[in-house]
Amino acid sequence: MAFVTRQLVRSMSSAAASASAKKITIKHVTVIGGGLMGAGIAQVAAATGHTVVLVDQTEDILAKSRKGIEDSLRKVAKKKFAENPKAADEFVAKTLSSISSSTDAAAVVHSTDLVVEAIVENLKVKKEFFQRLDKFAAEDTIFASNTSSLQITSIANATTRQDRFAGLHFFNPVPVMKLVEVIKTPMTSQKTFESLMDFSRNLGKHPVSCKDTPGFIVNRLLVPYLLEAVRLYERGDASKEDIDVAMKLGAGYPMGPFELLDYVGLDTTKFILDGWHEMDSKNPLFQPSPSLSKLVGEKKMGKKSGEGFYKYK
Numbered sequence: 001m002a003f004v005t006r007q008l009v010r011s012m013s014s015a016a017a018s019a020s021a022k023k024i025t026i027k028h029v030t031v032i033g034g035g036l037m038g039a040g041i042a043q044v045a046a047a048t049g050h051t052v053v054l055v056d057q058t059e060d061i062l063a064k065s066r067k068g069i070e071d072s073l074r075k076v077a078k079k080k081f082a083e084n085p086k087a088a089d090e091f092v093a094k095t096l097s098s099i100s101s102s103t104d105a106a107a108v109v110h111s112t113d114l115v116v117e118a119i120v121e122n123l124k125v126k127k128e129f130f131q132r133l134d135k136f137a138a139e140d141t142i143f144a145s146n147t148s149s150l151q152i153t154s155i156a157n158a159t160t161r162q163d164r165f166a167g168l169h170f171f172n173p174v175p176v177m178k179l180v181e182v183i184k185t186p187m188t189s190q191k192t193f194e195s196l197m198d199f200s201r202n203l204g205k206h207p208v209s210c211k212d213t214p215g216f217i218v219n220r221l222l223v224p225y226l227l228e229a230v231r232l233y234e235r236g237d238a239s240k241e242d243i244d245v246a247m248k249l250g251a252g253y254p255m256g257p258f259e260l261l262d263y264v265g266l267d268t269t270k271f272i273l274d275g276w277h278e279m280d281s282k283n284p285l286f287q288p289s290p291s292l293s294k295l296v297g298e299k300k301m302g303k304k305s306g307e308g309f310y311k312y313k
């Protein structure tokens with residue numbers, strides 16, 4: 001009898017161990033930050049059957065995010081249901097009804113499967129944010145940062161859940177760009193990594209992985225290119241308009257580098273560059289740019305603020 005009980009306990013504990021090693025199916029997502037990226041992530045998650053809570057600092061910002069999501073959904077629906085305007089309206093309404101919002105992250109993370117953070121590109125701010133949230137989120141909840149350039153390990157170390165912490169890097173505009181970079185730190189569990197790879201696929205995206213290195217794959221190549229374009233312009237070698245035309249017509253890029261800088265946000269690009277310069281001040285690719293600093297100093301953040309290298313209506 002004692003043998004049978006021991007066997008039973010052993011098989012029960014191995015079942016529990018394999019259950020805890022199993023991937024999580026992410027159904028409920030909390031997105032922190034309703035700016036360019038957070039709004040897009042919330043939209044795509046809701047449109048693919050997830051329940052979403054979008055968090056930002058004020059109700060005004062959240063109302064603006066919701067309007068942006070609705071406009072973007074209408075573009076998607078127009079294409080997806082070209083022959084059926086009623087189905088398009090239903091898709092927009094159903095997706096919007098899956099997104100609720102809050103200004104209090106701590107109050108809404110008690111039973112979420114995944115927190116995706118898309119707030120300002122600043123290590124101290126991100127660390128403080130996750131350190132606080134760690135106390136309120138459920139044990140199983142996975143934390144992910146959409147950082148463009150910061151080390152995921154440094155952010156994860158602010159929490160007690162390093163095994164349930166990873167990078168989940170989306171691209172702008174999120175509803176259109178198919179890529180997600182999934183970043184596994186040395187502490188991220190395989191279960192967390194696989195749960196996020198599956199989640200990315202469920203969003204209709206193509207996940208790739210990269211070590212926890214500055215800029216991962218895309219930004220390590222893209223940001224130095226963008227800054228080289230600015231230096232070309234700063235030296236007076238060519239106008240920004242000609243550089244943009246050249247890269248579109250000569251290299252097949254959908255946007256020129258100045259159009260893309262404005263689209264990404266000049267503040268975000270400056271945060272990325274400043275962080276890398278601090279890390280490796282001798283690298284010529286990471287040197288500060290006078291024109292970028294000047295525009296950000298004048299609050300010209302690019303398309304989102306109405307002016308950057310170009311002016312927008």
Ligand code: CAA
Nearest residue numbers: 072075076079148170171172173175176219254255260264
């Ligand atoms: N939501 C939904 N659909 C959108 C959209 C949005 N926000 N923006 C564009 N679209 C759709 C349009 O409706 C349009 O659909 P149809 O083909 O059915 O008409 C399609 O996308 C193309 O849009 P447009 O015709 O308006 O304009 P475009 O052809 O110039 O494409 C673009 C716009 C997709 C943004 C394209 O210019 C592009 O790919 N640009 C480069 C973007 C890029 O490099 N992003 C990565 C930035 S780096 C990053 O994100 C990482 C980081 O950490 C900084």
Ligand code: NAD
Nearest residue numbers: 033034035036037038056057118119120121147148172264
């Ligand atoms: P954004 O400025 O458009 O939006 C950031 C939002 O976060 C704002 O609405 C702000 O009010 C909100 N916020 C700030 N602190 C907050 C807090 N403590 N709680 C809740 N909300 C808070 O910035 P973005 O372009 O969406 O970038 C967000 C993150 O995504 C950054 O880490 C950035 O590097 C990264 N990223 C940006 C791009 C891009 O092309 N812009 C692409 C990929 C990744």
